[in-house]
Structure formats: structure tokens, C-alpha cells
Amino acid sequence: MSIWCPSWELLWVVATFASSSVKTPHQLYVCRFFVGLAEGTFYPAVHTVLGAWYTKREIAKRACIFFGSAFVGSMFSGYLQAALYTGMNGVGGLSGWRWLFIFDGIITFPMAIWGYIALPDLPTNTRVFWLKPHEKEMAQERIKKAGKAVGEPVTWAGIKRVLGKWHFWVYTAYYTFFICSENIGLYMNLWLKSLHRYSVSNINTYPTVTNAITIVTSLAYGWTSDYIKLRSPIVFFSLTVCFFAAVNLAVWDGVPFGLKWASYYLTGFAQGSGPVFLTMVNEVCAGDSLERIIILGSTNSIAYAFNAWIPLLSYNTTYAPRFLVGNSITVALIVCAATTLALAVYLERRDKEKNDLVEQDVTTDPIVASQSREWIEGKGGEEGLAGEARV
Known part of the structure; x- marks a missing residue:
């Protein structure tokens, strides 16, 4: 991991710098392809590392801290866009959006280099100098006591075994519904723009409050989940809040202005439960290392494969700011996510009862x-x- 992740991050930096120099839309398409290719591996890879090092009373906090840090970046990006639009547009003959790509690349490059040093790989193959030999041995003992399996190679027989279990299908289905339902909070800026009462800077910065809410709630989810040692109740709570917000935005007509504003912000309660769910995957699949890494990858890749095109249909910007179809579909997706999660909880309990019977x-x-x-x-x-x- 200490080679894999930072190397892809360096490719991301190159593609981002190149994006600042594009002259045609097709050149930007190529750059965006490589940006997506480079960043797609990072999130599941980090959860693989977290699942290998931390125990049940520790992992959700770390997963939510990592997740929340991404939203700190998103908030900063919104403020940076506003600053560049007003302060650097035209400087050096470059548009503000070109400066944004340049700044993103400058910020990310030292972090990519730091990754070669900071990422510890897995407990079974860590090579980092900042861990002493006895600490590495202790880490391996911890994962053994926690019942975590590591190191199984990828084989066709192993893949067939993973696909033959319900975990792959149910967890991947839930995460796909979940990710595709998150789009509802992304179009607040179009609503603000349609009101014709806010500046460009305000339109860029007001929606960042949603990111702040996601940061706070994700940290609260992580600490609470580790304290009570339960995952699914946290996820159900986040889905309930987002369902309330989605219904308000789907109804739209007759919904007070303040409630619309609050509903956009309430969508920030949902995203922070994502790392809690992946923590659940890490724990349930802890005894099968191949299953764990495959599902952590499949949940992300399949979910975002669907999320790449569903918003283009459901949230066509010609229907802004109401998005009757998109918001209604989101309500249905949240219901499907809750139903799928309930099925996963039932199957987990059924398997646990069988295992207890065997013991x-x-x-x-x-x-x-x-x-x-x-x-x-x-x-x-x-x-x-x-x-x-x-x-």
C-alpha cells in the first residue's frame, strides 16, 4: 500500500496540472479520465489498511476521521474557488478555474510524497521505519486475537467462494443505493442561483456548510459506534434524517423557504455513515481476507459506476432547482438502502446464531x-x- 497509493496520487497530481492547460473539451475529458483512474483506488485501499490494523473498539473512529478529512478538503475547495474567482482571475493571463487546478496540484504533491513514508502497509508486511520490531509483533498479535485473517492471495477459487456468499451481493447493493442517494444535497448552489439574490462567492460558500455538518456527524458516528460497539443503528439513523430531507425537497411546493434550506443542510447527516457501514463490512468479513478486500473494492467501484450516470438522468439541470424526478428517485433509493441494510442485519444475526450453535x-x-x-x-x-x- 505504501507504494501503490502514493504512486496513483502522483498520477493524480500530473493529471490535475495538465487540466489547467487544456484548450479543448476533449483534452479535459482525457485529463478527467486519468484523475478518476488515479483516485478510484485510494478510498477502498485505505479502508483495507484500517481494517487490518484496528480492532472493533477503534476502527470506526479512524474510518470516520479519514472520511471527515476529505470533507475538510471539499470545504476548503469551495472557499478556494471563491477566493480564486475574486482574487486571481486573469492573473498571469490565466482564468480563475485554471489557477484552481494548479493550486490543487501544488497542495497534493507533498502529500503524495509523504504517503511513501507514512502508510504502514499491513501488519504482516509492514516495512516502515517508525515502527519498532516489538510494535510490529504486537500488531500481528492484535489482529490474531481479533480474528482477522490476512494475506490470502487472489485466486479463481477464492473469487468463486466470495461470490457464493450473500455478503458480496447484499453489501454491494446497499452501498450502491446509498451512494446514488447522496446526490440530493449537491444542487443547493443551483437553487441559490435561481433566487437571484446571492453573489457568486456566496453561492460557492453557503453549500459548504453541508460539508461541515458531514464532518461533525461523521466524527460523532465514529465515536458513538465504537462506544456502543454497534454499526447498523447509526446507519439507520442517518438514512432516516436524509429521508426526511429528501421528502421535503421532493414535495417542494408549499415547503417553507427555511425548511428547504434546512433540508439541504440535513442531507449532510447521511454521508458520514458511509465509513461506519464499511467498518461493518471490515468486521463481518474479518475472518476472510480475500472476501474483505474484494467487497471493499466492489462496493466502491460498482456504486460509483451507477452514480456516474444516474444523476445525469435524474438531476438534469434543465429541471433545476426543483428536481421533482431526481428528488423523488432519491426518496426511493433511501427506502431501498434501508431495506437492504435490514436484510444484511438479519442475515448477519442468522449466521451468528448458526456459528454459536456450532461452538x-x-x-x-x-x-x-x-x-x-x-x-x-x-x-x-x-x-x-x-x-x-x-x-
Whole structure:
């Protein structure tokens, strides 16, 4: 990870600098392709690292701190856009938007270099100098006690095993619904622009409050989730708040001005639950390292593959600022996300009950326990079913 992630970040820097010099739309398309290619690997890779190093009482805090830091960057980007628009537009013969790309590249370059030093890889292969040998040994002991499996290579047999479990399909479906429902809060600037009462600077800065709300709520989610050692109630809460906001924005006519404003800001409650959900994935799949890394990658790649085109249809800017179709679809997506999450919680509890039954049988009938494990893992066939019947 200490080589993989920073190297992609350097490619991101190059593509961002190149974006400041484009002359045609097609040149920008090419630059944006490489920006997306470079940044797509980072988020699931960091969650893979977090899941390998931290235990159940620690991981949600770290995941939410990491997630919140991205929104600090988004807030800063909004302020930077406003500053560049008013202060550097035309300086050196460059438009303000070109200066924005240049500044982004300058800011990111030292962070990419820092990544080669700071990222610790995994406990089983860490090479960083700032961890002492006994600390590396302690890290490996911690993950063993936490029941975390690491180091399984990617094989066709392993992929087939992962695809044969419900985790891949249900978790990926939930995250796809979740990510596609987040678009509702991104168009506040178009609403403000339609009112014809705010300056360009205000239109750029007022929506950043949503990012501030996301930062605060994500940190609150992380600490609360680790304290109560539960994940799904936090996610359900965030979906409920966003559902309320989405319904207000879908109804639109008759909704008071202040409630519309508040509803846009309330959408910031949803996004912070994303890292809590990925923490849940990290924990449920802790015993299967290949399943864990595949699902962390699939949830992001598949969700954003759908999110790349759904907003183009549901949030066509010609329908701004109301977006009746888009906001109504978002309400449906939130309902689908909540339903899918409820299914995941049910299946997790069902599996836990089966595993507890197996552990109980170990002390009474080792043969039954063995057959029950085979049945649970999908490897026992008729023999496993016979064992389950005996139990």
C-alpha cells in the first residue's frame, strides 16, 4: 500500500496540472479520465489498511476521521474557488478555474510524497521505519486475537467462494443505493442561483456548510459506534434524517423557504455513515481476507459506476432547482438502502446464531460440529445437511 497509493496520487497530481492547460473539451475529458483512474483506488485501499490494523473498539473512529478529512478538503475547495474567482482571475493571463487546478496540484504533491513514508502497509508486511520490531509483533498479535485473517492471495477459487456468499451481493447493493442517494444535497448552489439574490462567492460558500455538518456527524458516528460497539443503528439513523430531507425537497411546493434550506443542510447527516457501514463490512468479513478486500473494492467501484450516470438522468439541470424526478428517485433509493441494510442485519444475526450453535456443539459432539461448519460454509453438501439435521 505504501507504494501503490502514493504512486496513483502522483498520477493524480500530473493529471490535475495538465487540466489547467487544456484548450479543448476533449483534452479535459482525457485529463478527467486519468484523475478518476488515479483516485478510484485510494478510498477502498485505505479502508483495507484500517481494517487490518484496528480492532472493533477503534476502527470506526479512524474510518470516520479519514472520511471527515476529505470533507475538510471539499470545504476548503469551495472557499478556494471563491477566493480564486475574486482574487486571481486573469492573473498571469490565466482564468480563475485554471489557477484552481494548479493550486490543487501544488497542495497534493507533498502529500503524495509523504504517503511513501507514512502508510504502514499491513501488519504482516509492514516495512516502515517508525515502527519498532516489538510494535510490529504486537500488531500481528492484535489482529490474531481479533480474528482477522490476512494475506490470502487472489485466486479463481477464492473469487468463486466470495461470490457464493450473500455478503458480496447484499453489501454491494446497499452501498450502491446509498451512494446514488447522496446526490440530493449537491444542487443547493443551483437553487441559490435561481433566487437571484446571492453573489457568486456566496453561492460557492453557503453549500459548504453541508460539508461541515458531514464532518461533525461523521466524527460523532465514529465515536458513538465504537462506544456502543454497534454499526447498523447509526446507519439507520442517518438514512432516516436524509429521508426526511429528501421528502421535503421532493414535495417542494408549499415547503417553507427555511425548511428547504434546512433540508439541504440535513442531507449532510447521511454521508458520514458511509465509513461506519464499511467498518461493518471490515468486521463481518474479518475472518476472510480475500472476501474483505474484494467487497471493499466492489462496493466502491460498482456504486460509483451507477452514480456516474444516474444523476445525469435524474438531476438534469434543465429541471433545476426543483428536481421533482431526481428528488423523488432519491426518496426511493433511501427506502431501498434501508431495506437492504435490514436484510444484511438479519442475515448477519442468522449466521451468528448458526456459528454459536456450532461452538456449543464442539463441547458435546465434535463430529456434529464439523458437519455443521461444513454446512455453514457451503462445503458439506448432503453430508453437511445431515449434520445440521442431527443438531
